[in-house]
Amino acid sequence: MRKALFPEGREHFARYTCWRAISPGVPRGMDPARLSESWGASKRFGLAAIPGDRVYWFACCGAERTDDPALARLDLEGIKAFFADFHEPIPEVLARTPPASLIWTDILDLNPMSSFTRGKVVLLGDAAHAVTPDLGQGAGLAIEDAAVLAALLARLPSERALREYDARRVVRARRIAIESRLYARVAQWRNPLVVPLRNFIVSSIPERFMDRQLDAVLDIAFDPIRTAA
Numbered sequence: 621m622r623k624a625l626f627p628e629g630r631e632h633f634a635r636y637t638c639w640r641a642i643s644p645g646v647p648r649g650m651d652p653a654r655l656s657e658s659w660g661a662s663k664r665f666g667l668a669a670i671p672g673d674r675v676y677w678f679a680c681c682g683a684e685r686t687d688d689p690a691l692a693r694l695d696l697e698g699i700k701a702f703f704a705d706f707h708e709p710i711p712e713v714l715a716r717t718p719p720a721s722l723i724w725t726d727i728l729d730l731n732p733m734s735s736f737t738r739g740k741v742v743l744l745g746d747a748a749h750a751v752t753p754d755l756g757q758g759a760g761l762a763i764e765d766a767a768v769l770a771a772l773l774a775r776l777p778s779e780r781a782l783r784e785y786d787a788r789r790v791v792r793a794r795r796i797a798i799e800s801r802l803y804a805r806v807a808q809w810r811n812p813l814v815v816p817l818r819n820f821i822v823s824s825i826p827e828r829f830m831d832r833q834l835d836a837v838l839d840i841a842f843d844p845i846r847t848a849a
C-alpha cells in the first residue's frame with residue numbers, strides 16, 4: 621500500500637544489523653533500574669532488566685548489505701565470540717540466553733515523508749515512519765499515532781481529522797527519524813582512531829544533560845482538538 625501510494629517513503633538500510641533475546645535472571649551487580657549500552661568499534665551491546673527477573677539484550681554490528689549470509693550464519697555461539705571482549709555482565713547474560721530465543725534483524729528505516737495520508741488512506745506506526753531503534757521510540761510513536769487519530773476521528777469530520785493527523789504527527793516523526801539516524805551513525809563508528817575519542821566524550825557528558833536530551837524526545841504536549849472550523 622505504501623509503496624503504491626507513498627513513493628517518497630523509501631526504505632533506507634542503516635548499515636547495521638541487530639540480534640535480540642531475553643535471558644533469565646538479572647546478574648549480580650547489574651542495576652535493574654538502568655538501561656545500559658556499551659560501545660565498541662562498529663559494535664554495541666545493550667542491556668535492560670525487564671519484569672519477571674529477566675534481561676532483554678540487543679547486540680548490533682555494522683553491515684555492508686542486508687541479508688548478509690555471513691551474518692545470517694551467526695548463532696549464539698558466534699555472538700558470544702564476537703562480543704567476548706565486552707565487559708561483564710555481557711558474557712554472563714549471553715551464557716544464560718536460550719539459543720532459540722535469538723532474533724536477528726537488519727535495521728532499515730524510512731526516509732521521512734511529508735504526509736501520512738492520501739485521500740481516505742492513512743498510515744500509522746512503522747508503515748508511516750519506521751525509525752531506527754536507537755532512541756527506542758518506534759513502538760511509542762505507533763501508539764501515539766493511534767491515540768491521536770482515534771481522538772481526531774471521534775471529534776472531527778474525517779477529511780479534517782486526517783489533515784490534523786498529518787499536522788500533528790509528521791513533524792514529530794521526522795524529528796525522531798533524523799535523531800535516531802544520527803545516533804546510529806555515531807554509535808556504529810568503526811574508525812579505531814575515532815572510537816576511543818567518541819567513547820571518552822560520550823562518557824564525559826553529564827547525566828543531567830543526557831536526561832534533558834531524552835526529555836525533549838519523550839515530553840510531548842498533545843494540543844487540544846478544536847472542533848470549530
Ligand SMILES: Cc1cc2nc3c(=O)[nH]c(=O)nc-3n(C[C@H](O)[C@H](O)[C@H](O)COP(=O)(O)OP(=O)(O)OC[C@H]3O[C@@H](n4cnc5c(N)ncnc54)[C@H](O)[C@@H]3O)c2cc1C
Nearest residue numbers: 638640725744745746747753755756757758759760761762
Ligand atoms: C531491533 C529492534 C529493536 C527495537 N526496539 C524498540 C524499542 O526499544 N522501543 C520501541 O519503542 N520500539 C522499538 N523497535 C521498533 C518497534 O518494534 C516498532 O516501531 C513497532 O513494532 C511498530 O509497530 P507497528 O504496529 O507500526 O508495526 P509492526 O509491529 O510491524 O506490526 C505490523 C503487523 O502487521 C502485520 N501485517 C503486515 N502486513 C499484513 C497484512 N497484509 N495483513 C495482515 N497483517 C499484516 C505484521 O505481521 C505485523 O504483525 C525496535 C525494532 C527493532 C527492529
